[in-house]
Amino acid sequence: MTRSKRVLDGVLLFDKPLQLSSNVALQKVRRLFRAEKAGHTGTLDPLATGLLPICFGEATKFTHALLDADKRYLATVRLGQRTSTGDAEGEVVEQRAVKVDAEQLHQVLRAFTGVIHQLPPMYSALKYQGKPLYEYFRQGETVERAARPVSIHELNLQHWAGDELVLDVRCSKGTYIRTLAEDIGEALGCGAHLAGLRRTGIGDFHLGDALTLPQLEAMDEAGRDARLMPLDSLVLNLPKLELDAVQAGRLAQGQRLALQDGRPDGRRRMYVAEAFIGLGDLSAGRLSPDRLLSRIAKAAAGQKST
Structure with missing residues (x-):
């Protein structure tokens, strides 16, 4: 049943x-x-x-x-082979000899740390004219793409054996790890693809x-x-703002509150008597409702009808 x-x-x-x-x-x-x-x-x-x-x-x-939020991954990179998709799912389209020493590898990893520019892969969900790029890829088509800046905050070598590297990567949103693997392979002169990926952190x-x-x-x-x-737990990075029940009711009815809390403008996580009620947006001394919990909105609707 x-x-x-x-x-x-x-x-x-x-x-x-x-x-x-x-x-x-x-x-x-x-x-x-x-x-x-x-x-x-x-x-x-x-x-x-x-x-x-x-x-x-x-x-x-x-x-x-x-x-x-920033993401963290353990990425397994296979040197010496390029694939059609940039990862282990694709067919091998090129093989090259791997002649890499430790000094060269560490220099390349340092070069890919910080702000870099990536060309989004064709085998991705990024949309072009309303259609994901992977659909064009499956039809054998290639479309024009612009390189985009991303931030590689940390790029550390965890393991290296033969043609396989394991990299610890902490990066900004929008980073394509398969593209990072391919670009590192090109910089090493042997080509590479992403052989495995494990996400270890988000925010x-x-x-x-x-x-x-x-x-x-x-x-x-x-x-x-x-x-x-x-x-x-999803928004603990935002500044906390304690309100009273009357203020929360006004926000739930769509009103803005005159309020100053001495901190820069931006989103706030809001509470009434330590109970989380949602997010607000503070700008120029005015607090507007952003995303409120349904029970808060329902309580406000009940107040309106009485």
């Missing part, structure tokens, strides 16, 4: 396994929790594993915070705190629920 779905709010750190798409992984976790509503915070390819935060219920309103979240599918399946429902993080 199919169990009924339930209203559930919170964030789960999930360790996505190999070969599952992010959406399939999401649906498996959603069914385990019997959640009415769920979403993830940025896709991982089926050939990638690692950290995939899954948001339930009201938490889906705040997924944008992680889409913009302040770490893979060490994530649960695998077998671990979740082995838990009872109370155990799984206990591993959910609160709604505001």
